[in-house]
Each structure stands twice: as structure tokens, then as C-alpha cells.
Amino acid sequence: MNIHKPQPLRRTLLMSALLGTLLASALPACAEDGKPMRVRGTITAVDGDALKIHSNRGEDLQVAVTPNTQIRGVTLAQVSEIKPGSYIGSAAVPLPDGSLKALEVHVFPPEMAGTGDGHRAFDLTPDSTMTNGSVGDLVASNGRTITVNYKGGQKTIVIPDDVPIVNLVPGDRGLLMPGVKVVLQAQKASDSTLTALSVSAGENGVTPPM
Template sequence: MKIVKLLVATAALFAATASFAADRQVHLRGEVTAVSPTEVTVVDRKGVKTTVKLPPALQVMDVSRSSIAAVQENSYLGIAAAPAPQGKVRALGVMIFPEAARGLNEGHFPWDRNEGETMTNATVAKLSKKASATELEMRFGSKTQQVVLDGATVYGQFMPGSRELIVVGAKVLVIGGKADDGATTANVVLVGRDGFIPPI
């Protein structure tokens, strides 16, 4: 039952994130300042306040801190990264997927946390430890992407959560859409545990 719940929740998460560049797609990162059974107010890092509708079918992800020790060959990861020399990318945030979520939204595509960032959802085909950093060869289908992990990389992991996690002061990533009237409705809310900021 837990695996089924995880698959359903994760499928909702990555169905919501698969085409973030599409018109009206919303990724809202910030801190919860007010919450009710039907709405949440989030203030982003620029101080902009947004009220978001919470529908009955809302999915909540419980995101906690992890570490590079959890990254191994054959791990399935989601990596938010910035460009690096020689066609590589430098990992800013790494989300370690549970085994039940392997393969969901696999690929390498633009990401919207900061200008020029990308997201790579893929399997670790090779892990190489070097003096100042660790390099990963990430494989998705027949393609690969070289990723550099360094001391600034933040690591997280997730599991299905409940609405009770959405409280004032929580750090969240809201994934949703904007209607013609400008109202924003959440599909998925990733909530950082104990003040942790979701790393993607």
C-alpha cells in the first residue's frame, strides 16, 4: 500500500513538473505565511506574496535533508544544476528518488529556479570521486550528462506527506497552474521538514 501511495504521489509530482515552460505553469518557492483548509499564502525570496488554492486532490510531498552518502551508482536522482565548463553542469540541488519512483519524468531539460538552470532526472551510471568534487555520469535513455557535485550541493529526499505539514513558517515548493482570472491552484506541494528548503 505504501508503494502504491508513493507511485501515485510521485506520478502527480512529475506530471506537474514535466512541462514547466508551458503557459500558465507555476513553480512557487518560498515560506508559508498563512494557511487554511482551502488556501495557502506563500512569500517568495523576493518578498512577493501569492495566495494559492488547495484543491481536494492536492498531493503533498514530505521533503527531508539527505547527503552525498546516499548517492551511489544506480541511484535515480533529480538534479537542479547550473552550467559548467566542457558541457558539464554543477549540481545545486539533488533530490534522491525512492526506488518506486525510478524512471519518472526521465530526461534533461530547462529548469526555472534560476536563469540558465537545468533539471536532470536520470540514473547514476558512473560515480568518480576527485580531490575537490565528485562527478556523476547520469544516463537517461541513450544519452548521458556529466554532473559535478561540490561542497555547495544540497541533498534532499522525499516521501508522501499530508496537508498537516503545510503550516506557517514551512518552506515549500508549490507546483500548480494559473487560471484565466489569475488565480493560482496547486497540484503538488513539496514541504521541507524542520525548516529544510526543497533543493529543486
């Protein structure tokens, strides 16, 4: 009687279990890869429906623009333009007292109120967050402090004097020219091609600070 006969089956079962474990552990990475990526940089050329961009990370990228790509202009604004009820977004970092220090503030037009509502991690700096919501109280003195209300919470944000403040305005492809600074969201396909979901383009030399 051959007592070693079950060994191949046992090895097969062990290998199957191991392969299943490896595949399961790989799933989160694949899901992460499917998320849109943010690109910050300068348009170097426009070739039909393709933008060539030199990113702030030193990469030369080509990104397709489609009829579904949302295009917004970015113009300079003043803190006086932020009023109770304004819908804003702000990349910020935490302060010791639990409030946030703004790294930038962008003001949405009324028709874009509700865009990205909430508070979440952001990639402007390692510890930055993004808060989108409606301005509640606003104090124009003593550091310029605002409260931002969003579904499920509220944040207090301090806006230093040197922080860039911009308006987001409706735009079109006429804004997409060589030399223009952009921040865009792009979807990466399985063949590594990039398609822009949205583009925020600086007007009159403005660098989008988001």
C-alpha cells in the same frame, strides 16, 4: 462610374489580414501563460484548503490545495546515500568541459523513479538546467562526480561539497504549516486563481533547494 467603390472592401480585407496576423502572433504567449508556474517561498497561513505564501520574489499569494495535489516532504540527505541506480534530479549549470556543476541534488524514493525523466532548461538561475535520471557511475572523490542516464542521453554532474542534497519523501497536508518553506507547481486559471499541482515542503526547517 465610381472608381473608388472597391476601396471599402480592400480596406476590410487588409484589416482582416492584419487582425489575423496579430492573433496568430499572440497565440504563443497564450500557450506560455497556460503552463504551470513554479512558486518558491514560505507558508504564512493555512485557511482550509488555501495556502497563503510569501514568495521569494516578494509576492503574497494564495494557492488552493485539492485532493489531487501531490505533497512531498523534503529531508536532508548525504552524498553517500546516492548510489548507482538511484533516481535523482539535479539543477545544475554548465562547465567549460561540457559537464554540469550541481546547484542542488534531490533523491527520489524508488516508487517515484521515472518522474520528469530527461534534461531541460530550469529556472533556478538564468543558465540552469534540470536533469532527472538514474545514477550510473559514481566517484565519491575528486569533486564527487556522477553520471545520470535518462531516455535519450547522459550527463556528467559534479557535486561540490557545499551543494545541498535532499531526499523527497511521501508527505501529506500535515506538512503544510505556517513557517514551512515550499516549492510548488501551480496552475493559474483564467480568473488568476492558483491551484497547486504539487507541493514539496521542507521538514524540520529544511529549505527545498530545487
